[in-house]
Each structure stands twice: as C-alpha cells, then as structure tokens.
Amino acid sequence: MGQSLTIRNLDAWYGDNQTLKGINMEISANQVTAIIGPSGCGKSTFVRCINRMHDTLPGARATGEILLDGESIYAKDPVELRRTVGMVFQKPNPFPAMSIYDNVVAGLKLNGIRNREKLRTAAEKSLRMAALWEEVNQRLNYSGMSLSGGQQQRLCIARALAVEPSVLLMDEPASALDPIATLRIEELILELKKDYTIVIVTHNMQQAARIADSTAFFLNGELIEHGPTSEIFMNPKDKRTEDYITGRFG
C-alpha cells in the first residue's frame, strides 16, 4: 500500500543558492501527484528531498520536515528510507554490466535476499507490474542495454518496484521517450497507483492533466498552488498558475 507524505516548511539549498522556499504540502496515499513548473523552479529538488538524494550532493542541504505516514524521514537511515521511497530518473539508467534479470533483482540483493526462488518470483512480479514481462521473459539473461529506450525505462521502473516501496518518485520519466513509449509509461502509472503513492515531475502539462489526481505548480522555488488536477487546469486560483498553464511563459 502507498503511504502519505506531509511536507512542512521545506527549504533546500545548493551552496548559497536557495532552490526551495518554505514548501508546505500534503501528498495523499495511492494517488498520482504531478509537480509542474518551468525549468529551474525546484521540481526536481523537491522530489529528490523526499528520498534524501538531495543530501548526497556536495554543498546541498535541506531544512524543514517531511513526514512519511506521520514519521519523520530524517529520523530514518537514508539507506532504509530509499527502500521505502523508490525513484525513477529522467534518463533510463539500467546497470549495463548486468542482465535484465539482475537489474530487476539488484535492489533485493542489496537487501540480502539470496533465495533464488524468491528472487525469481519477485522479478517476474515486478516485470509484470512494469508491463515488460511479455517482452523480455525469453531473454532475461540479455543485457539491459539491449532493450529500446522505452523498455529500458520500464526496466528501471521494475527495478524500483522490486524492493516494494510505498512511494514512487518519478523525475520526468518519459521526457527521453517517444510518444508511444510515453503512452505506455502513463498507462503504467495509472495502473501502479493502486499499490503506490506516485509523485511525478513533468514538463508536459498534458501529461499531468492525463494522469494526475492532484497537481502542484512550482515557481522560483515556491509552491504556488496545489489542488485537484481539474481545478488547477480549469480554474486556477493564482494568476501565475493561469499564465503558466495557458502558455504565457515557461
């Protein structure tokens, strides 16, 4: 099951440059929440704070509070946290030295699971969830790099799902893909929200309109508006949101 997120007064910096300013936001469980906004508005930084990937960069820091089902993520070991909050990146990044199968079970092996039967079952389950099983089940021992871009991205989704996280962060997961592959990823996201809370950063407003239950608009590191997707697109409360979604800037 998915878990909910509560963000309170979140500030984030790269060196002296503040990229997030006092973000307060509720993200509901088992929903797709889209983060939209122009380049450099802090969208990526925001999702990278949720699994504490932001902290791994030199000179980067964050203050404030992020609660996962009421528990502070800062009280957890980042390594543990990332097994609960999975992430899919903009560019597909399968491990090139590993086969398709080894890519999927990489996270489980890190968790110390060695039982072949278990790994096998989990791999099939994850690949099915990522809608990739039918395409690769005959060549699981092939390199992940032998797949097309869209398949590689679904492989990365399967890899993230295999460790059974409760939240899945997606940082523009379809921006490097062609329209058909994008469509498949979007269908997949709608399928996945039954079991996961999904936060997706996207540049593409139509994409947000198609798949997100709620949408948040970021501008210059601030959260301008967050609400049900239909409301944000049909009836935005803030002038800046309206300007952005009608294409006046960004």
Next chain:
Amino acid sequence: MKQNRVKESIGDTILRLLTLLMAVSVVGLIIWVGWQMFASAQESIHTFGWSFVTNRVWDPVKQNFGALPFIYGTIVTSVLALVIAGPIGLGVAIFLNEMAPAKVRSVISFLVELLAAIPSVVYGLWGIFVLAPLLRDHVEPWLAKWFGFLPLFQGSPMGLGMLAGGLILAIMILPTIAAISREVMAAVPDSQREAALALGATKWEMVRIAVLAYAKSGILGGVILGLGRALGETMAVTMVIGNRPDILPSVFAPAYSMAAVIANEFTEATYNLYLSSLVEIGLILFGITLVLNAFARLLVWSVARGPKGGHLV
C-alpha cells in the same frame, strides 16, 4: 553504377599516406626487433633447444645456460607487485573518486602520480639503503614468526631478495594502476551512482554495483598495464633482487630477473654463445610481454562485452 565520390585533394592524399607510413613503421619496428633478436639468438637456440627454458643452471664458465631462474624471478616479483599494488591502487582510486573532498583529491592524486616521475635508479637506491634493512630487521622476521609454516616465508631474512623486488615494483606500478582506475571510474556517469543509491545502496554497495561493475574492463586494463611495466622494469629490481640465479620457494631468498641479467651481464659476455643466450632471454621476455598484452586485450574485450546483447564502454 557511377559512384559519386568526392575526389580526394592532394593534401589529403599526402596526409593519408604519411599517417599510414607512421602506423606501418610501428608494426615494422616490432617485427624488426623481434626478428633481430631471433637471429642473434640462433646459436643459443641451436645449442640448447627447448631445454633453454627448463634448465635451471646458468654457468658461463662451463658454457651451460638455462633461463628458468630468470623467468621464475621475473614472474614471482611481478605477481608479488601486482598482488600488493592492485588492491592498494584500486583503494586509492575509490577513495579519491568517491569519498575524498575535492581539495584532498587533487593533492593526493598529484602525489600518487608523482611516484611515477621518480627515476627507477632512485627507487633502487632507496630499496638498498632503506627498504632492504627494514625488511631484514623487522618485516621478514615477523613474517617468518607468524607465517613461517608456509614455504613462502621460510629461510633467513636477508633483505635483498624477491620480496624487496616485489615491493619496489609494487610502489612503481601503483601510480599506473591508481591513475588509470581513477580515470575510468571518473568516466562512470552519475546516473549510475544515483540508480544504485535510489535502490537503497550504501556507499560501498554503490561503488560495487554502479562504479566498479561499470568500470571493470578499464580497471583490468590498468592492472595489466601495471603488470607489463613490472615485467620489464630493470634498474630498481637489479639493485634489490639479490642477483642470484636460483629457484627458491621463499620470497626472502635472492633471485634474478630476466631484465636484470641482461643489463648486468651484457658487458661480460665474452664469447658468442654467452651473448646469444642473453639475447634469447630478451626474446623470451619480449614474447611473454606480447602474449600477456594479447591476453589482456582478450580479457578486457570479453569483460567489456558484459551480458548478451550489451556493450560497456
């Protein structure tokens, strides 16, 4: 069918031929050197045949020559160097690339690379006056005390010997291994590291599955390059290995390497068979290096292929 090829300009033709000539000259040089050695070694090859590489005796007075002790000494010291410098070089590279803050990184990598700039005769001197006494008085007695049940660490501690040779070589090839490993690790895209971290990898797990796995063929290449350097190194080894053509199991024992015997006895080779035997040792060293490099290519190539249908850089 008419081919619409762009006509090559005269300048391009000259450039093509000139660069071709340069490329061919390298190949030609290798063949020429090999052939020359083969020709000069004829007398020894005819006299001893294959027994030259299995004969353990090297006796210029009785005109009896065998290369086995030198092959043995070269291989043992080189392997010793690789066993010591391989893990350390890799550790240095991992620390510099993945752990160290930027300031520390540039200082330490400069110092490591400085090791490569020290002339080998200086290493030899340091080996004789510092390393050998240290080994004789402290390291070797300690090894003999705790690991003396192994034939490797038996016999009297002398300082000068295969252990000293191996250690000197290890220091000399360390910068090669560290610098190449560091470069190939730096070429690993950050997206790979992030992929591992996002799966809940610890720092070490991240290094293992994202960095080392990605860079392994390059690292292997660096290690082999280091081995190649160790096999051919002459001066420093000559000064510390003890220069005795013997085959003893203990690494404390003095030995002799192929490069060292050529350098030491070249001027003393007063008759043709003696000289010819030295050249044949050179030919064997040449052959070993060629075979090793070919093997290394093969290894790097097969590792780089990774799983089916894939390719690493």
